Amino acid sequence: GAVVSQHPSRVICKSGTSVKIECRSLDFQATTMFWYRQFPKKSLMLMATSNEGSKATYEQGVEKDKFLINHASLTLSTLTVTSAHPEDSSFYICSARSGGTSSGNTIYFGEGSWLTVV
């Protein structure tokens, strides 16, 4: 199946600094990528939908100035957590949709990135 690579898998940063997480579709072009956040023992919370070449669409309650999403190419989307705080510590997962614009195309997920803000 299609592969989505997420990097880094684990990152520790100091409070107040920014950290970037990359999401790459390795063997397909992804016009749409999604960023999720998973809290311990909780389900996935959709943060934003990222379309190549346009601004991301953020879910209600997600601070777009804090969680910067860039989808510069058909194979790469980045999430930058700016001015990170300990409460931003979480498991962040990206996903990418394979194939054109068909609504049924499969979504493939990255392995996730553990962010710890100290």
Place this chain on the structure above:
Amino acid sequence: AQSVAQPEDQVNVAEGNPLTVKCTYSVSGNPYLFWYVQYPNRGLQFLLKYITGDNLVKGSYGFEAEFNKSQTSFHLKKPSALVSDSALYFCAVRDTGMNRDDKIIFGKGTRLHILP
């Protein structure tokens, strides 16, 4: 807006027995339905999807799911459970109705424990 429910936080099954993980959904149009599995500290792996056609969908690792439109359900099943099936399972839905958006919404997840 679409929604999906997984009524069980945890399911325990003895190895070799059949397993079922329940999922129900709500959409305005026809649903696209998905099952994913998550192992500890890992991302999600795609198991199977229903888009159209045969209501019984077969997926990875011997799993299958049955789409039941009248009951708005998409339960995940496997005839004979393995200890290695122990993981967190997520059901997801995407709406195709007039008011659809581009989102896939996940259930809260069901932890499956296969007892040796």
